[in-house]
Each structure stands twice: as C-alpha cells, then as structure tokens.
Amino acid sequence: MNDRQQELLDSGLLVGGATAVLLLTIIVFLTPEAQEYEFSIYRGYPMLFWGLVLFGIFSGQLVILRAALTDRTDFRSWPLGVVIIMAVEAVLFLLPYFRGYQAYDRADVLTHVGFIRNIHSLGALPPSDIYPNIHLLTLSFSYVTGIDPLQIINSISVIIPLFSVLAWYVLVTWLYDGRRALLTLPFALLLVAGGAYVNPSPFTQSSLLVPFVLYVFFRERRTRSLQSRAVLLIVLVAVVIYHPLTTAFLILGLIAYFVANHIGSLTPSVDTISPWRGSTGKGVTIQLMVALFFSWYYTFEPILNRSREAIQGLLGTSSGGSELDKYSSVVSETSPQLSDILVIGFAKYGLSGVLMGIGGLYLLLIAYDTLTDMPEISEYELSFSLSFIGFLGLAVLFLVFNLIAGFGRPLIYVNIFAVLLSGSLFYKLYQRYEMRHLVTGFLCLLLLSHTVFGVVTLYHSPLAAETSRQVTDKELEGSQWLLDNRNRYTKTVEYGISFYRFSDAYHGKNKSSRREVIDPSSPRPPDHFSYDRNATLGPSYDSDRYMIITKKGREFYQEMYPEYEDQWRFRPADYDKLQNDPTVGQLYDNGEVRIYRITATGGITQ
Structure with missing residues (x-):
C-alpha cells in the first residue's frame, strides 16, 4: 500500500468514526425517553445504534493502531482517534440520562x-458514614445547583468515568515510549x-x-x-477516605511495585527505563497509606465486622x-x-476473559524467554506482571471463599494491570517475529473482541442474567x-423493589x-x-402486611427466563x-407500582 492509499485509509477511518459519533448523537436525541421500567437499556435503541457504537470505537482504535505500526514520521492524526473513542464513550455513559x-x-x-x-x-458527618467523599461532593454540588442529590450523584457517575479515560491516556503516554504507548x-x-x-457506588468510582x-x-x-509529593499526599488521603477496599488493593499494588x-x-536482566528515585523513599508511600487506613477505619464497626467475616471465610468457619x-x-437446582x-x-466476564488472555500471553512470553535466555523486561512491566498475578x-x-465481597472487585484490578501489559506484549511480538501480518490480525481480533465485550458488559441486561438498575419516577x-x-407498625413484603433503599433515599439512612x-x-x-396450597394469601400470615410489587417483579420471569417456565416462582395467572x-386489598396503582394490604387469616400453612 503506497503513501496515497494509506492517507486515504486513515482519512476514511477518521471520517467514518466522526460520522458514527454524529449519527449516534442524532439517534439519541430522536429516541423518546423510557416511559416505564425496562429490563435492558440495549432494547431502547435500534440495532443500528449499537452497530455505530462498535464501528465508531473500532475506527478510533484502528487509527491509533496504524500510528503505532507505521514508519511514517508525518502521521500525527492518532489523537483524533482518541477523541472519537472518548466521544462514543461519553454517549454511552449518558444513556441513562x-x-x-x-x-x-x-x-x-x-x-x-x-x-x-x-x-x-445534621450539619455533620454521621458516625456510621465510612464513605464521606462522594457524599460531601454530591451535597456540595446540590447546594450550588439546587438539584436534588439523587440526580447529582448520577451526574458524578458520568464525570468520573470520563476523567478515568483521560487518566488512562495520561498514564500510558507517561509510562511508555511512543510505539509502546500507541x-x-x-x-x-x-x-x-x-x-x-x-x-456510581464508592468502590467502583474510586477504582476508576x-x-x-x-x-x-x-x-x-x-x-x-x-x-x-504534595499532589500524591492529597490523592492518597482522598483514596483512603473514598473506600477501604480500594485502599487495600492499592497497597497490594504498591507492594508489587517495591518487590x-x-x-x-x-x-541485570530487568531494565530500568527511567530512574525511580522518589524523594519520599522506598516504602514510605505504603506506610503512609497503612497509617491513614487504620487511623480512619479502625473505629468503624461495619469495617471491623466485615474483616472478621473475611477471616472466618478463609478459615472455613463462616456461615455464608x-x-x-x-x-x-x-x-x-435449575x-x-x-x-x-x-x-x-461471555456477557458477564467476556471482557475480563480477553484481558486475562492478554496478561497470560505476556507471562508465557516472559517465561519462554526466561527458559531460553535472560528476558528483557522493564521494572514497569515486572511490577504490572506481579500485580496481575497477585x-x-x-x-x-x-x-472460592466467603470474603468481604464478590470476586468481581479484584477482577477490576486484574483488568487494569492486564491492560498495562498489552502494549508491551505486542511490541515484543512485533520485534521478534517476521509474520507481522498474523500478529496484526490477531491484535485486531482482540481489539474487536474487547470492543464488543466492553459494550455488552457496560449495562446490566437479561443477556447476562441481570436486570437493569433503572429507577423510575413511578x-x-x-x-x-x-x-x-403506611402504619409504621405494619410490616411490608416486597417483590421487584428494595423498599428500604427507597426509604433511605427519602428519609435518610438509619440502622432501624x-x-x-x-x-x-x-x-x-x-x-x-401460596395459591398452589391455599385459596387465598391470607392464611400465609399471622398478622397483616403491606405488599408492594413493581413492574420489574411482575414481568421478571417472562423477561429473564422465558425458556424455564417450569421453574418460575410467579406466573401471570x-x-x-x-x-x-x-x-388482599389493593391500595395503590400508578400503572407500574401496586400496593396491597394483606389481611392475615391464620398461621403460616406448611
């Protein structure tokens, strides 16, 4: 391919990506808002929309990739590929709005x-509030704008992801040379x-x-x-206050760095790309984070309880x-x-699977080099490799064990450090092997897979056996x-809604x-x-109850598991x-939420 053809290809990718962004914006503004709860945001837009999302992102990736692989010194358009990717992501992040x-x-x-x-x-932080950062930030914005905190907190969840993408750009271009960075x-x-x-929860936002x-x-x-040093100190304090698990994970990452x-x-085989001569001294950063962690969290009973549960889980004495x-x-059972x-x-963990594959290939390549010769690896790469393994x-x-949280939380950090190894992997492959077309094809396949799985895993959907997190006005x-x-002494049963969460949002959080x-x-x-056992619901209770059922509850099984009707807990009948x-007397119905009062007529029927 001559220079003229390469220029036409580059221009075509840029124009195609920009056109995709324009069309996505038009479709978003022309599509009416959801009128009720929807189980999947992906169904709210036509297939054309999602095709344009994939095309726009992949076009931007190819523009950057071509800059990495070309020997032309006049190729300076790759930042436009970055802009295209970020523009598509901004549209994706704003879809709930x-x-x-x-x-x-x-x-x-x-x-x-x-x-x-x-x-x-209260005019002060509640003693039980262990996540004050996002709470104070949200309240401050609410005071300035006059907008309710519920809307503000969702706006912050758009700003922080975009900032995270920018931070990725700055981090990668700071760590690596031109080709490896690209x-x-x-x-x-x-x-x-x-x-x-x-x-928009504290752990995920702090991890971003x-x-x-x-x-x-x-x-x-x-x-x-x-x-x-001043900026580092401020950032460390903010992270520690933001979330305890994020702090613990960062401490582990820093330990891997110092190892x-x-x-x-x-x-001698470990190459120091640049002198890591921090004036704060080795280990001081970790010591500072540990000191801040214990000084902030040691008085919080929930943290102590969760830590105790984690230890019990490792010892096999946990009840869960x-x-x-x-x-x-x-x-x-099913x-x-x-x-x-x-x-x-694939819908839940396909993205992590792709990135774990990249990290695993890098480790295999280094292991092969170790067996055949002394491997060439920088301290950056060694640090990220140890973090990936850890x-x-x-x-x-x-x-495997019942610890503090689900395994998806450390999996985020597996993804992060695998990505930091991705450029080094393909840089080494291009340096060593003559079959560059095969390497390029493999890289493009991984990028396309990364794009597809990244978009599919972004929002909850029935495809991943997950319901949408949407909260509706009704x-x-x-x-x-x-x-x-309600009569506060009458208990409530629920289906399709966590009623106490809504109580928190309206009246504030309290233990009771x-x-x-x-x-x-x-x-x-x-x-x-209980209609399979009794003629009415009343005999199932020995005291009156309220019952709140939402559209999400009524249509849950039809939407989530249509092929497993024999296992549905509730049917339309x-x-x-x-x-x-x-x-059962119906007290309220707004078309989506139905509220009943159950008149108890006896003990629970076995």
Whole structure:
C-alpha cells in the first residue's frame, strides 16, 4: 500500500468514526425517553445504534493502531482517534440520562443518598458514614445547583468515568515510549472496568481513579518535585477516605511495585527505563497509606465486622457460602442449558476473559524467554506482571471463599494491570517475529473482541442474567406514597423493589430503617402467593402486611427466563388471582407500582 492509499485509509477511518459519533448523537436525541421500567437499556435503541457504537470505537482504535505500526514520521492524526473513542464513550455513559432514568442504581446508591440527607439534616458527618467523599461532593454540588442529590450523584457517575479515560491516556503516554504507548492505548481507553463505569457506588468510582493514582505516584517517583509529593499526599488521603477496599488493593499494588524495584536492583536482566528515585523513599508511600487506613477505619464497626467475616471465610468457619457455592447451587437446582451458561458467562466476564488472555500471553512470553535466555523486561512491566498475578490469585480467593465481597472487585484490578501489559506484549511480538501480518490480525481480533465485550458488559441486561438498575419516577412516587400513608407498625413484603433503599433515599439512612419497613422474617411473598396450597394469601400470615410489587417483579420471569417456565416462582395467572383475592386489598396503582394490604387469616400453612 503506497503513501496515497494509506492517507486515504486513515482519512476514511477518521471520517467514518466522526460520522458514527454524529449519527449516534442524532439517534439519541430522536429516541423518546423510557416511559416505564425496562429490563435492558440495549432494547431502547435500534440495532443500528449499537452497530455505530462498535464501528465508531473500532475506527478510533484502528487509527491509533496504524500510528503505532507505521514508519511514517508525518502521521500525527492518532489523537483524533482518541477523541472519537472518548466521544462514543461519553454517549454511552449518558444513556441513562437520555432514557429519562431517575437514577441508575436500585441498591447502594439510594442508601448513599440517604447518608447525604443525613449530612444535610445534621450539619455533620454521621458516625456510621465510612464513605464521606462522594457524599460531601454530591451535597456540595446540590447546594450550588439546587438539584436534588439523587440526580447529582448520577451526574458524578458520568464525570468520573470520563476523567478515568483521560487518566488512562495520561498514564500510558507517561509510562511508555511512543510505539509502546500507541499499542497500549486502544485497550486502555475502552471500558477497562466494564460495568464499573456506570455504577456510581464508592468502590467502583474510586477504582476508576486508580489510573490517575498510578500516574501521580509514578510521576513523583520520577520527578522528585515538591509539587508532585504534595499532589500524591492529597490523592492518597482522598483514596483512603473514598473506600477501604480500594485502599487495600492499592497497597497490594504498591507492594508489587517495591518487590519489582528490589528485583530490578538485583537482576541485570530487568531494565530500568527511567530512574525511580522518589524523594519520599522506598516504602514510605505504603506506610503512609497503612497509617491513614487504620487511623480512619479502625473505629468503624461495619469495617471491623466485615474483616472478621473475611477471616472466618478463609478459615472455613463462616456461615455464608462463597460465590462459587452460590453459582454451583443455582446450576444444580435449575439445570440450565450449556448454551445459556456460555452466553451468560461471555456477557458477564467476556471482557475480563480477553484481558486475562492478554496478561497470560505476556507471562508465557516472559517465561519462554526466561527458559531460553535472560528476558528483557522493564521494572514497569515486572511490577504490572506481579500485580496481575497477585490480583488474579486474589480473585480466585474471593470466588472460592466467603470474603468481604464478590470476586468481581479484584477482577477490576486484574483488568487494569492486564491492560498495562498489552502494549508491551505486542511490541515484543512485533520485534521478534517476521509474520507481522498474523500478529496484526490477531491484535485486531482482540481489539474487536474487547470492543464488543466492553459494550455488552457496560449495562446490566437479561443477556447476562441481570436486570437493569433503572429507577423510575413511578417507583419513586409509589414508594413515597407507601412511606407517607403506611402504619409504621405494619410490616411490608416486597417483590421487584428494595423498599428500604427507597426509604433511605427519602428519609435518610438509619440502622432501624430496614426492620421498620420490611418484614425481616419473610421479605418476599410466598411462591405463587401460596395459591398452589391455599385459596387465598391470607392464611400465609399471622398478622397483616403491606405488599408492594413493581413492574420489574411482575414481568421478571417472562423477561429473564422465558425458556424455564417450569421453574418460575410467579406466573401471570398468580397475579390474576391476586386481584380477586378477598384477603388482599389493593391500595395503590400508578400503572407500574401496586400496593396491597394483606389481611392475615391464620398461621403460616406448611
């Protein structure tokens, strides 16, 4: 291909990517908002929209990739590829706003709004608030703009992901030389953390800041400037206050860095690309983070309890089961088809699978070099390799044992460090092997897979056996009606909604809120509303109950598991019987939320 043809190809990719961004914007503005709860945001837009998303991102990646592989010195258009990728991602991050969602998280975020309301009413941080950063930031923006915190917190969840993508760009171009950086950027700029980008909870949002933390840390180690040290100190304090698990994971990553640094000082084969001569001294950063961690969290009872549970999980004395146990139990009880398991697995973990494959290939290449000759590896690469191995092992522990959280949390860090190895992997492959066309084809295939899985895993959908996190205005209205009109001494059963979360969002978080609004002994109604055993629902309860059911609950099984009707806990006929049940009186119906009062007529029927 001559220079003229290459210029035409580059121009075509840029024009095609820019056109895709323009068309995406037009489609978004022309598509009406969702009028009710939708199980998948992917269904809200036509297939053309998602095709343009993939095309726009892949075009931007190819522009950057061509800059990495070309020998032309006049190729300067690759930053436009970065702009195209970021523009498409901005559209993706804003989709809940354009769909008219009141919020995009039905669980933790509503409780965080409750903490924000507590701060507003108390004029101080509640003693139980271990995530003050995002709460104070949200409340400050709410005061300035006059917008409700529920809307503000979702706006922040757009700003931080975009900042994270920018931080990836700065980190990669700071760490690596031109060609290696350009081989890393197509992976680093695209949805490395999957669904974390649209989850406004503290752990995910703080994890999105890890590229920025790494950049500040490495910059301080290299420049030794007073300004860099000051910024590093501020960032470390902010991260520690942001989330305890993020702090713990970063400490592990820094330990891997110092181990790599020590190995580099002992092993001639480890090349120091640049002198890592931090004026803060080796280990001081870790010591500072550990000191800040314990000084901040040691008084928080929830942290102590979760730590105790994690230790019990490792020792096998925990009462709860691990994620692996839960998955095994679901598979054994439901006997799903193998094809369904594979689809769910690819939809949930396909992105991590691609990135783990990249990290694994890099380690295999280094292992081969070690057996045949002394490997050429920089301290950066050794540090990221150790971190990749460490977090992969940690993810396995979180999967097998009942620890603090699910294995998806350390998996985010596996993705991060695998991406930091991606450019080095393909740089080494291009340097060694003559079959560059095969390497290029393999790289393009991985980039396309990364793009597809990144987009598919961004939002919850039935494809991954997950329901949308959308919160609708009618759910807010219905839950508010029940909170305003209920007898507080009458418990509530729920289906399709976490009612206590909405109580938190309206009235603030308090320890007794969950027990006050939800029956802890039986939070959900019995299967089929017990119509398979009794003529009415009343005999299932020995005292009156409120019952709140949403559209999400009524249509859950039809939308999520249409091929497994024999295992549905509720069928449409059950809801028809509910409407004619003399022991069940309907109090409220706004078209999406239905609220009933159950008149108890006896003890629970066995």
